[in-house]
Amino acid sequence: MSEVKKIAVIAGDGIGPEVVGEALKVLKKTEELFGYQFETEHGLFGGIAIDEKGTPLPQETLDICKSADAVLLGAVGGPKWDNNPKELRPETGLLGIRKALGLFSNIRPATVFDCLKEASTLKPEVLEGTDLIVVRELTGGIYFGEKFRREGANGQEAVDTCVYNVQEVERIVRQAFEIAMTRSKRLASVDKANVLETSRLWREVVNRIAPEYPEVELEHVLVDNCAMQLLRRPSSFDVIVTENMFGDILSDEAAMLTGSIGMLSSASLGEGSFGLYEPVHGSAPDIAGQGISNPIATILSVALMFRLTFGYAEAADSIEKAVKEVLDAGHRTSDIAVDKSKAVSTTQMGDLIIAAMKK
Numbered sequence: 551m552s553e554v555k556k557i558a559v560i561a562g563d564g565i566g567p568e569v570v571g572e573a574l575k576v577l578k579k580t581e582e583l584f585g586y587q588f589e590t591e592h593g594l595f596g597g598i599a600i601d602e603k604g605t606p607l608p609q610e611t612l613d614i615c616k617s618a619d620a621v622l623l624g625a626v627g628g629p630k631w632d633n634n635p636k637e638l639r640p641e642t643g644l645l646g647i648r649k650a651l652g653l654f655s656n657i658r659p660a661t662v663f664d665c666l667k668e669a670s671t672l673k674p675e676v677l678e679g680t681d682l683i684v685v686r687e688l689t690g691g692i693y694f695g696e697k698f699r700r701e702g703a704n705g706q707e708a709v710d711t712c713v714y715n716v717q718e719v720e721r722i723v724r725q726a727f728e729i730a731m732t733r734s735k736r737l738a739s740v741d742k743a744n745v746l747e748t749s750r751l752w753r754e755v756v757n758r759i760a761p762e763y764p765e766v767e768l769e770h771v772l773v774d775n776c777a778m779q780l781l782r783r784p785s786s787f788d789v790i791v792t793e794n795m796f797g798d799i800l801s802d803e804a805a806m807l808t809g810s811i812g813m814l815s816s817a818s819l820g821e822g823s824f825g826l827y828e829p830v831h832g833s834a835p836d837i838a839g840q841g842i843s844n845p846i847a848t849i850l851s852v853a854l855m856f857r858l859t860f861g862y863a864e865a866a867d868s869i870e871k872a873v874k875e876v877l878d879a880g881h882r883t884s885d886i887a888v889d890k891s892k893a894v895s896t897t898q899m900g901d902l903i904i905a906a907m908k909k
């Protein structure tokens with residue numbers, strides 16, 4: 551028997567609880583198949599925590615996360631809380647949890663599943679072979695810089711500051727080089743060094759670290775150009791590393807290349823093996839409670855957790871293979887189904903995947 555791994559489970563809002571429910575079935579199945587042991591502890595987070603505890607990130611939830619080996623997150627947010635003041639918004643909880651857990655690196659793979667190529671709005675021949683990862687800096691930059699309002703000569707002004715220090719850039723850039731070494735050894739560092747001082751610092755750090763990884767082919771791409779190249783030549787990218795806000799925008803764009811945001815998982819990592827894993831998609835309040843959401847992104851987030859935090863590669867393979875098998879057999883949830891009348895439900899998709907999992 552392996553040691554017991556503790557997983558904090560934060561289902562959140564909207565479709566979060568539905569998709570997390572299916573991921574927990576997968577967790578259970580891996581216990582049966584591989585003899586792993588997981589202990590899960592649930593915490594309130596996001597809108598539901600605002601409603602029940604008066605804050606999007608209760609201390610209790612943070613404590614559960616801190617005492618766990620990994621966190622599985624569903625999704626947070628919804629129209630109900632959209633007009634709340636800043637401290638009472640689900641997004642504030644998300645930024646708070648990233649900072650409090652030291653999760654400075656956000657890894658978002660965008661892989662085009664062959665059998666879903668038709669689901670993308672881009673031509674299949676452009677997408678051919680696209681398999682990239684956006685490595686986004688997650689706890690610095692304009693998201694966390696000082697923000698304030700003031701009276702200017704022409705009335706009220708708002709200020710958001712963007713700050714990066716060398717150490718913050720170094721750690722994320724090093725991690726991106728390391729990831730590139732495990733893949734096709736191509737790294738695109740994305741900045742706006744023609745305008746921004748933070749980007750000039752970013753580029754200096756990248757150039758200083760690059761000689762430590764002579765095998766990695768490095769290119770510097772300006773962010774506006776990168777947005778364009780992602781649509782023009784997506785398959786030429788392997789690892790993209792960039793600062794917080796550029797990464798926010800580019801990772802949504804990259805996700806859309808695949809045409810199936812319901813399939814994409816992500817990891818937020820700090821120092822060491824601890825990580826927070828979540829689907830790239832949001833809480834989709836428009837379809838919540840109907841049982842039609844796609845649980846695959848969350849299920850693949852569990853696979854990513856096994857690979858990156860626990861080193862359970864065999865179990866990760868088993869999940870990923872099962873997903874592929876189920877898709878190849880033609881099963882689709884409605885978001886990726888061509889014929890919606892034949893779509894399977896959230897729980898049916900979960901059941902199909904666990905039935906296809908093998909040791």
Ligand code: IPM
Binds near residue numbers: 641644645798
């Ligand atoms: C994301 C989201 C968040 C972000 C929002 C909800 C604060 O868009 O995880 O990409 O901008 O980081």
Ligand code: MN
Binds near residue numbers: 798799802
């Ligand atoms: Mn985003």
